[in-house]
Amino acid sequence: MFIKKFEKRTLIAFAHDLVAIAAAWWLAYLFRFDFEIPPFHLASLYKILPWIITIQAGFFLWIGLYRGLWRYASLPDLKRIFLVILLGATIPPLLLAIPGEFTGVPNSVMLLAPMLLLLIMSGSRLMYRAWKERRLYSLEDYEGRLVLILGAGSTAVSLVKDLARNHDWHVVGLLDDDPRKLGTRLHGVRVLGIINDLPEWIQKLNVGYVIIAMPSVSHHIHRHVLEMCSDIDVKVMTVPSYIDLISGKTSVSQIRNIELDDLLGRAPVVLDNKELHNLLTEKTILITGAGGSIGAELCRQIIAFKPDRLVLFELSEFALYNIEEEFRANFPKINLSFVIGDIKDSARLTQVFTQFKPTVIFHAAAYKHVPLMENENSWQAILNNVKGTYILAQTAIKFDVEKFVLISTDKAVNPVNVMGASKRLAEMVCQAAQQSVHHLKNRNTETCATCFVMVRFGNVLGSAGSVIPKFRKQIAKGGPITITHPDISRYFMSIPEAAQLVLQAGSMGGIKGGGEIFVLDMGDPVKIVDLANDLIRLSGLNEGDIEIIYSGLRPGEKLHEELLASDESTLPTLHTKLRITLAHQVDEQWLFSLIKWFDQHTVLSDEEVRQALTKWVPEYSEK
Numbered sequence: 103m104f105i106k107k108f109e110k111r112t113l114i115a116f117a118h119d120l121v122a123i124a125a126a127w128w129l130a131y132l133f134r135f136d137f138e139i140p141p142f143h144l145a146s147l148y149k150i151l152p153w154i155i156t157i158q159a160g161f162f163l164w165i166g167l168y169r170g171l172w173r174y175a176s177l178p179d180l181k182r183i184f185l186v187i188l189l190g191a192t193i194p195p196l197l198l199a200i201p202g203e204f205t206g207v208p209n210s211v212m213l214l215a216p217m218l219l220l221l222i223m224s225g226s227r228l229m230y231r232a233w234k235e236r237r238l239y240s241l242e243d244y245e246g247r248l249v250l251i252l253g254a255g256s257t258a259v260s261l262v263k264d265l266a267r268n269h270d271w272h273v274v275g276l277l278d279d280d281p282r283k284l285g286t287r288l289h290g291v292r293v294l295g296i297i298n299d300l301p302e303w304i305q306k307l308n309v310g311y312v313i314i315a316m317p318s319v320s321h322h323i324h325r326h327v328l329e330m331c332s333d334i335d336v337k338v339m340t341v342p343s344y345i346d347l348i349s350g351k352t353s354v355s356q357i358r359n360i361e362l363d364d365l366l367g368r369a370p371v372v373l374d375n376k377e378l379h380n381l382l383t384e385k386t387i388l389i390t391g392a393g394g395s396i397g398a399e400l401c402r403q404i405i406a407f408k409p410d411r412l413v414l415f416e417l418s419e420f421a422l423y424n425i426e427e428e429f430r431a432n433f434p435k436i437n438l439s440f441v442i443g444d445i446k447d448s449a450r451l452t453q454v455f456t457q458f459k460p461t462v463i464f465h466a467a468a469y470k471h472v473p474l475m476e477n478e479n480s481w482q483a484i485l486n487n488v489k490g491t492y493i494l495a496q497t498a499i500k501f502d503v504e505k506f507v508l509i510s511t512d513k514a515v516n517p518v519n520v521m522g523a524s525k526r527l528a529e530m531v532c533q534a535a536q537q538s539v540h541h542l543k544n545r546n547t548e549t550c551a552t553c554f555v556m557v558r559f560g561n562v563l564g565s566a567g568s569v570i571p572k573f574r575k576q577i578a579k580g581g582p583i584t585i586t587h588p589d590i591s592r593y594f595m596s597i598p599e600a601a602q603l604v605l606q607a608g609s610m611g612g613i614k615g616g617g618e619i620f621v622l623d624m625g626d627p628v629k630i631v632d633l634a635n636d637l638i639r640l641s642g643l644n645e646g647d648i649e650i651i652y653s654g655l656r657p658g659e660k661l662h663e664e665l666l667a668s669d670e671s672t673l674p675t676l677h678t679k680l681r682i683t684l685a686h687q688v689d690e691q692w693l694f695s696l697i698k699w700f701d702q703h704t705v706l707s708d709e710e711v712r713q714a715l716t717k718w719v720p721e722y723s724e725k
Contacts, residue, residue, distance in 0.1 A: 126219035186300035258315040377609040382407040388460035391467030393421025420671040445490035476658035487524035519658025534693035536617030555611030560593030580648035
């Protein structure tokens with residue numbers, strides 16, 4: 103069916119071009135003789151025209167003029183038409199060279215005919231494309247979605263071309279702040295004004311959609327456009343990020359809704375791929391907490407560096423099942439092992455390390471929810487986050503793991519809650535473990551010099567424990583949104599960015615002998631109420647449509663988080679988004695005392711845990 107349709111379309115185009123040849127020559131004679139062709143020259147035209155049509159048609163087929171579709175006629179097609187007509191222009195002089203056969207063709211006709219043929223063939227193709235793309239239709243007759251595009255650069259040009267082929271969209275104009283582009287046209291679409299004129303043009307043209315076609319634009323533009331459109335029921339969309347476009351992950355036409363990430367103003371992360379290849383490629387990598395938000399994203403990004411094997415270690419059966427379903431389907435060529443286990447189970451860890459012999463460990467398994475860990479579960483938080491980290495670290499040293507990367511948190515800085523204090527203790531356990539590694543190395547044992555690295559960062563957008571999923575559910579129900587305090591703020595970054603920087607910190611660990619605590623550049627803190635209002639607007643509502651209720655700070659909750667303790671300072675690294683914290687150091691003796699304390703107790707109450715934390719974590723203060 104397709105072949106028959108294609109042949110019919112080709113025959114119609116071919117017939118059109120044969121008629122165009124005849125028409126071009128007829129018009130050339132008419133123009134030459136002021137629309138009164140003398141009989142002698144008319145006879146000459148009738149005699150030469152069949153030869154010209156035949157030979158010119160041969161050139162058409164030889165050049166491959168009918169491989170493309172008129173609907174997508176473009177500059178390369180026009181170049182082929184120009185070439186074939188240029189070749190065809192040599193026909194009359196050659197025919198006139200035959201003695202006694204062809205005479206009387208005026209030189210002006212031989213010049214005019216190719217020009218007219220070029221105009222007819224190229225013009226008809228462009229008119230057909232314009233008709234197919236509905237450029238000849240008025241806005242009143244158009245039934246698709248009317249859209250304004252912000253930007254008039256190369257991305258906007260590509261988007262205009264892509265949307266022109268989609269009858270569901272009709273681009274009615276462009277807005278750009280470059281004064282040199284005002285009034286110009288890109289593929290027939292006019293640059294109407296500047297971005298601040300958006301509300302005016304939306305009203306004039308009855309536009310229902312706005313697409314931001316500036317992939318590297320700052321978050322301020324996204325926020326400003328969203329605010330302009332939030333009160334007038336217009337949907338704001340954007341093209342993929344610059345990084346995704348140049349990497350080939352997606353195309354310009356894959357427009358998407360504005361997301362929270364677009365409003366937070368995080369610059370793209372530039373990774374040192376050479377160092378990451380040295381850390382990950384052809385290595386066995388073990389990730390604890392692999393079913394969690396950060397653990398799973400670490401796995402996704404590590405796979406890009408082609409490890410020899412990825413071992414996904416997870417306590418939750420359901421979380422491990424979900425991640426297995428995703429990874430088996432998306433990464434069938436990668437060696438993957440999905441392992442159920444508890445980091446507090448030394449025997450299970452020994453079994454897993456004996457079987458897989460991991461080279462690098464990313465330790466993301468932890469209890470992280472502040473209010474849950476503050477009451478009823480404090481001792482479990484300490485056992486899991488501290489003792490579990492100790493058992494995992496000792497197993498790593500025993501099995502010659504090269505690098506151990508602990509995922510920490512900004513809540514470990516001047517902690518006022520059990521969860522934050524437990525993560526600070528986990529950092530200190532790794533610091534002490536690094537000291538024991540140095541002592542073993544100095545004794546010339548055969549134990550590998552395991553390098554411990556800790557990475558601190560704040561909240562990640564969309565993680566299982568973040569406020570974002572909670573707010574989305576509350577908005578879907580029509581509100582209210584519950585926030586603990588009108589002034590509460592947090593540092594935020596996206597899950598992919600956090601995972602990228604964890605990997606980068608892991609590759610840099612050891613530059614100071616190991617045991618470094620890296621702090622990620624979290625940007626500026628974000629007020630939670632602003633975050634809630636952004637989500638309301640992104641849901642297509644106005645701020646007043648959803649009520650916000652303030653419930654008061656929860657147990658162990660800070661009003662503002664910190665990235666450094668009061669007695670800490672930092673050193674720069676080669677990566678602009680990573681700094682090394684000069685934190686309080688501990689030694690092996692401290693570690694032995696801590697483990698002895700663990701062995702003395704089976705279960706402690708919440709209050710006993712908090713009292714003990716004042717001894718073990720100098721920065722901790724119970725709120």
